[in-house]
Amino acid sequence: MPQYLRALKGLRFRLTFSHSVFFALLLAAIGFGFRQNLREETEGQVHTALEEGWDGATAFLHVADGVPSWEEFPDDPEMEAAGLRLRAMHLLMDEQGEILSISGPYISLPTPTPAEVQRVLSRDQPETFLLEAASGAPYLVRAGRISGSQGHHYYFAIGRSLEPSVNTVRAFTENYFIALPFLVALTSLLGWWVAGGVLKPLNEVAHAADKITGSNLSLKIPLRGAGDELDRMIDNFNQMTVRLHESFDQIRRFSTDASHELRTPLTAIRGQLEVALLTAKTPAQYHEAMLQALEDVERLSRMVSVLLQLAQAEAGHLVLERVRLDLADVVRDVVDQFEPLVEEKNLTVKTTMQPGLTVMADRMQLDRLAGNLLSNALKYTPAGGSVSIAVYAHAQTRQVCLQVEDTGVGIAAEDLPHIFDRFYRVRGIQSHADHGLGLGLSFVALIAKAHGGHAEVSSTLGKGTCFKVYLPAAAPAPSGTVAPAPHPDPVTANSVH
Numbered sequence: 001m002p003q004y005l006r007a008l009k010g011l012r013f014r015l016t017f018s019h020s021v022f023f024a025l026l027l028a029a030i031g032f033g034f035r036q037n038l039r040e041e042t043e044g045q046v047h048t049a050l051e052e053g054w055d056g057a058t059a060f061l062h063v064a065d066g067v068p069s070w071e072e073f074p075d076d077p078e079m080e081a082a083g084l085r086l087r088a089m090h091l092l093m094d095e096q097g098e099i100l101s102i103s104g105p106y107i108s109l110p111t112p113t114p115a116e117v118q119r120v121l122s123r124d125q126p127e128t129f130l131l132e133a134a135s136g137a138p139y140l141v142r143a144g145r146i147s148g149s150q151g152h153h154y155y156f157a158i159g160r161s162l163e164p165s166v167n168t169v170r171a172f173t174e175n176y177f178i179a180l181p182f183l184v185a186l187t188s189l190l191g192w193w194v195a196g197g198v199l200k201p202l203n204e205v206a207h208a209a210d211k212i213t214g215s216n217l218s219l220k221i222p223l224r225g226a227g228d229e230l231d232r233m234i235d236n237f238n239q240m241t242v243r244l245h246e247s248f249d250q251i252r253r254f255s256t257d258a259s260h261e262l263r264t265p266l267t268a269i270r271g272q273l274e275v276a277l278l279t280a281k282t283p284a285q286y287h288e289a290m291l292q293a294l295e296d297v298e299r300l301s302r303m304v305s306v307l308l309q310l311a312q313a314e315a316g317h318l319v320l321e322r323v324r325l326d327l328a329d330v331v332r333d334v335v336d337q338f339e340p341l342v343e344e345k346n347l348t349v350k351t352t353m354q355p356g357l358t359v360m361a362d363r364m365q366l367d368r369l370a371g372n373l374l375s376n377a378l379k380y381t382p383a384g385g386s387v388s389i390a391v392y393a394h395a396q397t398r399q400v401c402l403q404v405e406d407t408g409v410g411i412a413a414e415d416l417p418h419i420f421d422r423f424y425r426v427r428g429i430q431s432h433a434d435h436g437l438g439l440g441l442s443f444v445a446l447i448a449k450a451h452g453g454h455a456e457v458s459s460t461l462g463k464g465t466c467f468k469v470y471l472p473a474a475a476p477a478p479s480g481t482v483a484p485a486p487h488p489d490p491v492t493a494n495s496v497h
Contacts, residue, residue, distance in 0.1 A: 011202075012195045019191040024184045031176045038172055042165035046140050047128065050160050054126060054142045057086040057158050063148035068092050068101045086158070091143075093117055093155040106159055108133040109141070117155045121145045131159070138162040201230045205237055217245035265300040269293045320362040320450060324474055327400050328353035328391045330363065334370040335389060341378055348386040357393055357400045358474040361451050369447045372440035373404040373467050380465070381408035393473070399453065400473050405466040411459035419457050420445040444469065 060071045060083050070087055073079035089104035097114035109131045112120075120127065126144025133139060143157035201221075208221050220238045223231050276289030335351060342349050359366075377387045385407040394401045411419060420441050441455075444467070448455045452472045459465035 012192065012199050015195040015199075016188055016191045019195075020184055020188040023187050023191075024180070027180055027183060028177075031173075031180065034176070035169060035173050039165070039169045042168055043140075043162065046160050046162060046165060050128065050140055050142045050158065053086055053158055053160070054144070056082065057090065058144075058146055058156065060086055061092075061146065061156065063092070063100070063146065063152070063154050065149060066094060066100060066152075089159045091155075091157045095121060095153060095155075097155075100154070105133065105137075105139065105161065106157075108135065109139060109159065112143070112155070112157075120155055121153050130162070138166060198230075201234060205234065208237075212241065212244075217241055217248055262300065262304075265296040269296045269300075272296070320365065322360045322362060324358050325361050325363060325366065326355065327357050327359055327366075327402060327471070328355050330366050331370050331389060331391055331402060334367055334374060337371070338374055338378060345378065345381070345383045347378060347381060347383070350386060350388045352388070352390040352392070354392045357391060359400055359451070359471045360474045361471065365447045365450070369444050369469065370402065372444050373402070373469070376440055377404050377406040377408065377465070377467075381406045394470060397470065398473055399470040402469045402471070403466065405464065407464040410461040410463050411457070411465055412461050416457060416459060420455065 062069050062071065070083055072083065087103060089106050090101065091099070091106045091109075091111075092101040093099050093112070095117070097112070097117045099111070120143050123145065126142050128140065128142045131139050131141050138161075139159045140162050141157050141159040143155065145153050146156045148154055204221055208219055212219055219241060221234050223234055225231070272289050272293045276286055280286045280289055331353065332351070335349060338349075374387070374389065381387055387407075388403075388405045390401075390403040390405075392401055392403070393399075445455045448469050448471065453470045456468045456470070457465065458468075
């Protein structure tokens with residue numbers, strides 16, 4: 001696309017163009033408004049002068065037997081000059097429409113017809129109207145009835161030229177609208193410059209966005225320090241790049257960890273099958289190789305299923321079938337499932353359950369959350385240790401808390417921020433015989449988040465770990481519904497050996 005077409009389609013041109021059109025229309029409206037006000041003002045002055053002149057002329061003029069005479073003031077030059085001005089443009093006619101006296105420009109004006117004369121004479125008040133001379137010059141005329149001797153009435157009119165008013169309005173209009181294009185052009189240049197300065201940060205954002213790639217997400221645009229909308233936009237853009245950087249890192253870690261975790265069972269399956277092909281001689285040997293390969297395939301299938309569930313949970317597609325559940329009852333059922341492991345490792349499990357703490361949750365996901373926490377605690381607690389499980393109400397946040405605390409190996413401080421990351425396993429205990437996939441605690445965090453809660457962890461290396469999951473307490477059950485049967489004691493404490 002040519003450069004000038006790209007400029008015409010740009011935001012800077014559109015802002016400048018819209019500003020210029022708006023400013024031109026505004027100036028035109030202001031010009032027409034001033035023109036109308038100027039016209040009314042100048043014509044109003046002529047109207048006022050004409051009314052005052054009429055009053056003065058009728059005071060100076062006397063008519064006796066059809067002969068007009070003007071009062072003179074030889075000893076008063078000012079009054080004499082005023083009288084001369086008043087009779088400079090006048091018309092006097094009798095009732096039949098015969099002209100008795102006429103002066104000045106009135107000679108070039110149309111003479112009123114007898115009907116017009118009679119109409120004016122029939123009115124008690126004079127009237128004002130506009131007449132146009134043969135030259136096209138406009139005149140404002142005031143005509144009315146005056147009385148003479150012996151009760152006769154006469155048609156009398158005086159006039160004032162409107163040409164100075166018209167010329168003033170015309171000069172203003174010409175000068176204003178000749179200057180208007182230059183004003184619009186000047187404001188357009190100013191608008192182009194201002195729009196360029198305003199859009200500069202936007203162009204910087206656009207250029208920065210062009211430079212962003214999957215390997216260059218740390219790019220940030222410096223703030224202008226104005227604290228305006230553009231600074232907020234730049235700040236939001238910088239935060240977006242941070243989130244993208246974290247997402248890309250998470251995707252890379254997921255791809256790396258998933259490929260590593262999937263490669264291990266695949267390598268084992270391939271090795272077992274190759275060994276069977278090269279060394280197995282009897283059906284029993286083939287049968288043993290296939291059993292081992294099948295176990296690894298089962299592990300691989302379980303891992304893929306867990307990865308799919310985790311991806312759905314992280315994408316917000318975790319479908320929850322929420323029902324009202326007593327969290328203490330759910331945790332008791334989960335603890336019962338782990339009794340064989342507790343007895344096998346000779347562990348002590350202490351439970352402190354506050355009954356009647358209900359949550360709106362998915363039973364299957366809540367079982368998984370509690371099971372993962374308890375499994376993790378039992379797995380990393382040495383024989384003879386203890387695990388404490390508590391369900392209680394958190395008074396400050398009005399949430400229900402599930403707490404699982406053990407006396408196991410603990411977690412180092414540098415590992416705690418990553419403990420809920422998928423595939424993350426604490427260094428130094430990876431040699432555990434059943435170290436798992438490193439996804440259990442990721443599910444704990446995601447399930448808690450899906451239910452509107454969150455998970456926390458605290459630990460001391462060599463002394464044990466404490467996990468807390470906070471879930472929103474369910475609203476009180478509507479009247480008429482059957483609430484879960486309360487435990488006979490407000491808080492119970494049990495020990496399982």
